[in-house]
Amino acid sequence: MSLRLTEVTLTYPDGEARLTALDRVTLHVPPGEMTAVVGPSGSGKSSLLAVAATLVAPDSGAVVIDGTDTGGLTGGERAELRRRRIGIVFQQANLLPSLTAAEQLQVMARIDGRPPAAARERAMDLLDAVGLAGEAGRRPHLLSGGQRQRVNIARALMNDPGVLLVDEPTSALDRDRGAAVVDLLARLTRRQGTATVLVTHDHAHLAAADRTAEVRDGRLRTVTPPA
Numbered sequence: 001m002s003l004r005l006t007e008v009t010l011t012y013p014d015g016e017a018r019l020t021a022l023d024r025v026t027l028h029v030p031p032g033e034m035t036a037v038v039g040p041s042g043s044g045k046s047s048l049l050a051v052a053a054t055l056v057a058p059d060s061g062a063v064v065i066d067g068t069d070t071g072g073l074t075g076g077e078r079a080e081l082r083r084r085r086i087g088i089v090f091q092q093a094n095l096l097p098s099l100t101a102a103e104q105l106q107v108m109a110r111i112d113g114r115p116p117a118a119a120r121e122r123a124m125d126l127l128d129a130v131g132l133a134g135e136a137g138r139r140p141h142l143l144s145g146g147q148r149q150r151v152n153i154a155r156a157l158m159n160d161p162g163v164l165l166v167d168e169p170t171s172a173l174d175r176d177r178g179a180a181v182v183d184l185l186a187r188l189t190r191r192q193g194t195a196t197v198l199v200t201h202d203h204a205h206l207a208a209a210d211r212t213a214e215v216r217d218g219r220l221r222t223v224t225p226p227a
């Protein structure tokens with residue numbers, strides 16, 4: 001249950017040249033810890049998440065998820081690893097309008113082939129963990145923005161991933177609701193033992209993280225230990 005990037009370099013085509021989005025980035029996130037990643041627009045934060053999620057292969061360097069070096073895997077094996085070991089939370093909750101909160105989660109387990117009763121039990125446990133036990137039967141239009149983002153987070157944890165990757169989860173929320181979502185992520189990280197990476201623009205969120213890493217021009221500049 002950990003994430004390790006070693007000397008990861010990623011470039012994109014840029015006319016005749018190449019643009020370096022990540023420049024020899026090394027980052028280790030142990031189980032049960034949340035690392036916040038900050039940095040200016042265009043510094044490489046989304047690229048870092050995409051590489052950690054195995055959605056984009058780096059030019060060089062290693063991405064190791066729960067001890068598995070993803071560089072040696074086929075596309076199919078990487079998709080399987082993503083499904084089983086990586087939870088991803090994007091800015092927008094992207095819930096299915098016709099499903100209740102519980103069903104949004106259960107659908108993940110159905111894809112994974114779990115028995116329906118076990119899936120329901122896990123969905124209810126996770127909705128309880130995100131403070132939504134009473135809203136399990138509600139469809140997205142009856143939930144607030146903060147509640148929808150909590151369902152999104154619970155859904156990402158449904159398959160018990162070792163690595164949780166979160167991209168600006170509070171961009172659609174006001175300050176108080178945003179802070180509550182980040183505190184929740186810190187709590188879940190400890191409870192589920194995930195290696196969590198939280199990309200954020202908001203420096204107010206750093207206090208909830210165990211470490212802070214700053215990306216500038218594709219380079220990871222500082223990793224601040226807990227205060």
Ligand SMILES: Nc1ncnc2c1ncn2[C@@H]1O[C@H](COP(=O)(O)OP(=O)(O)OP(=O)(O)O)[C@@H](O)[C@H]1O
Nearest residue numbers: 012013019021039040041042043044045046047048
């Ligand atoms: N698919 C792509 N093709 C070409 N260049 C890209 C691509 N994706 C990102 N880039 C470039 O790579 C650099 C890093 O981008 P990235 O999106 O990772 O930064 P970011 O820190 O997430 O920015 P933001 O905070 O604005 O989302 C930028 O210069 C960007 O323009």
